[in-house]
Amino acid sequence: MKTIRMTESLMSYVNGHTNLFDDVLAQLVADTERLGSPAIMQVGPDQGAFLTLLTQLSGARRALEVGTFTGYSGLCIARGLPADGLLVTCDINREWTALATTAWRRAGVADRIQLEIGPAIDTIRALDPAISFDIAFIDADKTGYIDYYEEILPRLSPGGVILADNVLWFGTVAEPPFDQSTMAVRKFNDHVLADDRVDVVTLTIGDGVMLIRKRP
Ligand SMILES: C[S@@+](CC[C@H](N)C(=O)[O-])C[C@H]1O[C@@H](n2cnc3c(N)ncnc32)[C@H](O)[C@@H]1O
Incomplete structure (x- = not known):
């Protein structure tokens, strides 16, 4: 089996080989690092670029995110949406998401992002059932993942995509x-x-991402 041992220098080489990392994202990384240990929750440049490209490639117009934090992944998803697209993103923490809204304004995508503060499961259940999403990113409390998935899947358009983060959980799974x-x-x-409603592949990007496509 072909495998690669990831090292810090290789990871920094990988992160250096996307042209989608810019000054706004660099500033957001620096602002998030000032929070101390929670900063580890932020997705990396490679995963952020992947989110932007996948959103673009899928032609998504509406996106849903569970776990905003300081807004890195949300910013990347929003950049992959058309100008009239919409990202609904959920979190419970006002302090962390305040950094997110600043970064989104700097990046010029704030008008396509709707931040919902409160337990994500309540936010999702309260969404207008007539609205379907083309792409969703689940990156919050791990014990809630199955509930998030089960609530999101019926709200996903046929052929739509769910990405679930941290599925390798620091390699412990x-x-x-x-x-x-x-x-x-x-x-x-x-x-x-x-x-059997979905097709799935597990990717070794970041802390492991499950790429799930709803069968049309
Ligand atoms: C891993 S971080 C998200 C990182 C973010 N996607 C990024 O790339 O920067 C997880 C986030 O989920 C939020 N969270 C935890 N439990 C939640 C819940 N029940 N409802 C909504 N958000 C929750 C936390 O406040 C935290 O900001």
Whole structure:
């Protein structure tokens, strides 16, 4: 089997080989780093660029995000949408998302992003059932992933895509012992795998991303 051992220098080479990382994103990384340990939650430049390109390639017009944090992934998704597109993004934290709204304004995409503060499951359930989404990114509390997935899938357009982040959970998912978080991630991964409504592939980008396509 062909595998690559990831090192810091290789990771920085990978992150250096996208032309979608710019000054606005660099500023957001710096602002987020000042928060200290929570900064680890931010997606990396490679994953952000992947989100932008996948959003563009899929022709998505409406996007949904669970887990805004300081707005990096949301900004990347919004950049892949057309000017009249919409990203609805959910979080519970006002302090972190204040950094997000500043970055979105700097990037000129604030008008296509709707931030919803409150438990994401309530936000999703309250969405207008007539609105369908073309792409969704799940990146919040791991124990909620199955519920988010089950609520989002019926609201996804046929052929639409869900991306679930952290599905390799720092590389702990394959070998025991499994702690509670790892168990939650494994349960989600198996749940999706057993679902015949979707096609799925697990990517080793970032902390592991599951790419899920709703069968038309
Ligand atoms: C891993 S971070 C998201 C990182 C973000 N996607 C990025 O790239 O910068 C997870 C976020 O989920 C939020 N969160 C946790 N539980 C939540 C819930 N029940 N509803 C909504 N957001 C939640 C946290 O406040 C945190 O900002």
